[in-house]
Amino acid sequence: MQNRWFRGVITIVLVVLFISTLMDILNARTAQVQELPYSSLITASLKHQVTTADVNPSQHVVSWTNKQGQHYQTVYAPGETNTLSAELNKAGANVTVEKPSSSFVWIGLIGDFLPVLIVIGFVFFFFRQSQGGNRMMSFGKSQARLQADNLPKVTFADVAGVDEEKQELEEIVDFLKNPKRYLDMGARIPKGVLLFGPPGTGKTLLARAVAGEAGVPFFSESGSGFVEMFVGVGASRVRDLFEQAKKNAPCILFIDELDAVGRMRGAGYGGGNDEREQTLNQLLVEMDGFGVNEGVIVMAATNRPDVLDPALLRPGRFDRQIMVPRPDQAGRRKILEVHVANKPLDSDVDLDVIARRTPGFTGADLANLANEAALLAARERRKKITMKNFEEAAERVMAGPQKKTRVLSAFEKRVVAFHEGGHTLVGMLVPHGDPVNKVTIIPRGMAMGYTMPLPEEDRYLVTKEQILDKVAMSLGGRAAEQIVFGEISTGASDDLEKSTKMVKQMITEYGMSEELGPMTYGTRQDQVFLGRDLVRQRNYSEEVASKIDQAVRHIILQQYERAKNILLQHRATLNRIAIELIERETLDAKELQEILRATT
Template sequence: MSDNDRQNGPDNGGGNPWLKSLLIWVGILAALALFVTLFEGPGTQASGGSIAYSEFLDKLESGQVKDAAVTPGSGPITGTLADDTKFRTNNPGDPQLVNKLQEKNVVITARAEETPSVWVYLLYQSLPFLLFLGIAFFVLRQMQKNSGSGAMGFGKSRARLLTQKEGKVTFDDVAGIDEAREELQEIVEFLKDPTKFARLGGKIPKGALLVGSPGTGKTLLARAIAGEAGVPFFTISGSDFVEMFVGVGASRVRDMFEQAKKSAPCIVFIDEIDAVGRSRGAGLGNQNDEREQTLNQLLVEMDGFEANEGIIIIAATNRPDVLDPALLRPGRFDRQVVVPTPDIEGRVKILQVHMRKVPLAPDVDPRVIARGTPGFSGADLANLVNEAALLAARRGKRLVAMSEFEEAKDKVMMGAERRSMVMTEDEKRMTAYHEAGHAIVALHEPASDPIHKATIIPRGRALGMVMRLPERDSYSYHRDKMHANLAVSMGGRVAEELIFGYDKVSSGASGDIQSATRLARAMVTMWGMSDTIGPLELTYADDSYLGQAGLRNAPMSNRTAQVIDKEIKRLVESGLTRARDVLTEQLDKLHLLAEALLEYETLSGDEIKRLVTSGDIGREDSTGLHTPAPAAGTSIPKTRRRKGPFGNPAPQGA
């Protein structure tokens, strides 16, 4: 049986479905034509135009009728006029009609009265009903075929067989998750050469559960296994099993395994298995009865009395905590493969895979992009490369440069630029000093990550940003880096207070205050970084301290809660004090960097370091000359000023 026959199923009979549909529609049109022809009758088919009976009598009196065919009774009258024109009219039953025709010497032809047979009569009466029934049957058959095969196809499996024609994926297309790939590569070796392992008593794994966050490449891994092994690959979603009718899901599970047995050895991939694999008994009443029956049937098929040899189940989920324990035991899912978000080396490899089809400029460095995308999954990185290519195409470029990748990264992380946003000169000036405060404190905190760039162009909900990139992925935080991050978070607010005064401090530091408070709370209640509290865990963590879920307080006394609040306040204020000490000492550099941000809008990390150390950002303007940034307290010369981010001239310096 060919792959095409397997995919189409036995109902197709190996024929062309398009040809079958065409023949059915031709049959329907032919039946409609027959229906119209039968109801027209022989009188309608006769040649000649229809005229009124009074007009016929007028023409007869004037001698214009040459011949006429008369039916006894009230049948139709047809004939020819003197000018050889055909005519037709109805006889109202005039008994003197024949005499009138004889008086005018009209050639008379007597036509026998037609009596339709009973079969023709029955055909006339039943043809509309038969035609309607045929159309309804055809439409119903097409709907059932599209929704799941056959007249009683509710219990048929919706698993789809993927063939190599639909795009072969191999392990060369999977990058950044080497450990997960090595775990699954053994399954490929099992499928290719099972005797190699059978000699030592090894058995092929029955199932592998891929666990990971969305976009990490679970489905891609499953397709790579099928591509490497060269075996049939059935794919289905967990939600395809569940229907409103009880027992349909279990029937579909049985049918899926029956199909897989015919194609063994093969791989069955169930995506989002948590749709049917949730723990049993968790619902109220019988609400989950259908899902539990489906799960029971799946458990029996995977490891029941009848062994399904040669069928490997690969399932994917991002919610392993809700799965039923019976589904996770060895014998059903022998391996649980964690597919994590890639580290920096993995992100470099993933970017290189997605950049194969993109024409790159010489300045593109995947490692720099990987450093700036911590926590990105494979899907996020693919989206980043695509956004960069689209941006270069909009600009009419033939190569995708590093500038497009930087803009695409900022767009993915924070949203598109909001250059149409209207801000006053004071707000832009305050934003420049706010971001300059973050950057200056980060430069003078040894434990802080290096600055990648600073900008005052609004993106998303942020009016500006200072991006710091770690040299490598961090898996633990040290105390000195925590205190450095607290100081950097408070740098923007301290800069506003030093330059504009206590009463002019804005609400722009709300996000900084939120992140600093979360970090301080985690230091006190989770990581034992408070000498007063000691090494105690006093929170339930739903996620990391930067997660959206936040932290929930564990049961504690009011006195302990007060001590925690005091310690959190002490840590945040210590960061505020460190930031104030740095900015007070480096006030001239704060002015210098803020002036440069007001003029150039965006500065890279190297330009900021060069500006702080030598007063020159090293950038060439349109004339090709180096344009040093202005000294603190001076204004920008009008000859060097350009349009700001909102169409207005860049503002004067402080």
């Protein structure tokens, strides 16, 4: 708004300066000639002293020259042009009468009406400012957007992989369509629905689907849209948002990223006077205070439910809390069907295989996967998307694009081949390891190469033996380097970090250590001034901490020796895998099984 004020004032000043400069230029010649009264001109003409006279009827001015060559200017009365010209002719002067010019007329009119034009310009400028609804006064208005009717509506058919969550929300839709059925039974629909879960699982899409199914107005706002640097603005926007929602009831009011405004009070240096806390207080009052919000259902989404204020989560506010998890294999299959519906697929594309090869992918990841596959097919000038395009897209999403320009030396290529061969061989031979789907020494992202295990099914529980097998597989690369080259490289740094983390969790969180027993070591402590970020605090002595460190070291060394023994027993297989990787750069599951059968 300040920029618009500044531009308006600058424009008016420039116009005034332009008109003033133009008038000065036109009058410059007049200002340089000596002006004499009318009587002096008549006296000079009677004495036959006037040689030339230039009469300007439009300005009632005559410019004349005497016999000495001196120039003068005289103003005469309107209507005296003809009489003056006749007298000068009698006196023997060379008289010229200029024709009236329209430009001088217009300049005169502009000069007369310029103050009026400036006033009209100011009035018009202020009118335009107020026409948009006085922005200074609307600063505390809500910035929520009402979904337009002409936009394509999202329904439950557009949301896949979250069948149980959709069932929970169908009750909300049914209430918005048939409220009398519930009111007659004395039932009260939940005032608020909180959707929480990892990023990209479809929380916002579910909220839009509820609005699309119910056919009611849908207001959307982000949590950060309430909080401003000016005190009181957030609370004002909350009030205005609920007023708009009440006028359009029944409706759905959706707040995305609720944790931006709903963090626990006291989690800051501003205390109770903090602007964010005032905004949260107003939100709590609007959701369940003395006011009545019949027909207004508040939905919110967040991936940090642990930092929300407990007052938001109590019954009467967000009554229903729905966890939106990562989809399982069947859910991934349905999500892929939605995202490939408008894409031409080749006959070799198997969505079941793609779903099985993408454990842990969210709905957003799968949408990105389908889009990347389409981009790769278009880049190759194909008319249909092939299975190879999907496999390459999955690797791009998980590990990044290929670094074809990163050229490894012969020695580095050999080290990477044996390193990845060590991971692969240990992963294939441990009893609880996931089948290795692919191994490559083509650099991707920050990795020089990688091994891709593929779980046969989704797992929700992990046993101690499975964790130990994963640790052994992670250490297999370092063990292979030591066996073959007698030294180790920096390529195992990420493997060591993952192994240490898994073993430490196994001991301190899962109680899987025989030495320390079935106990949990460390508690989750709420750090108020860090916004309730959950960190693990020690609740044990230095003696116990030393035992934990010893147990972690013992298990890691034990699994490292285990990996070395497996590789030493199958050294021929390790050599064959490494040689094939150096020559072909990539091996799939079928080729790895053939090498294993041929060398054992």
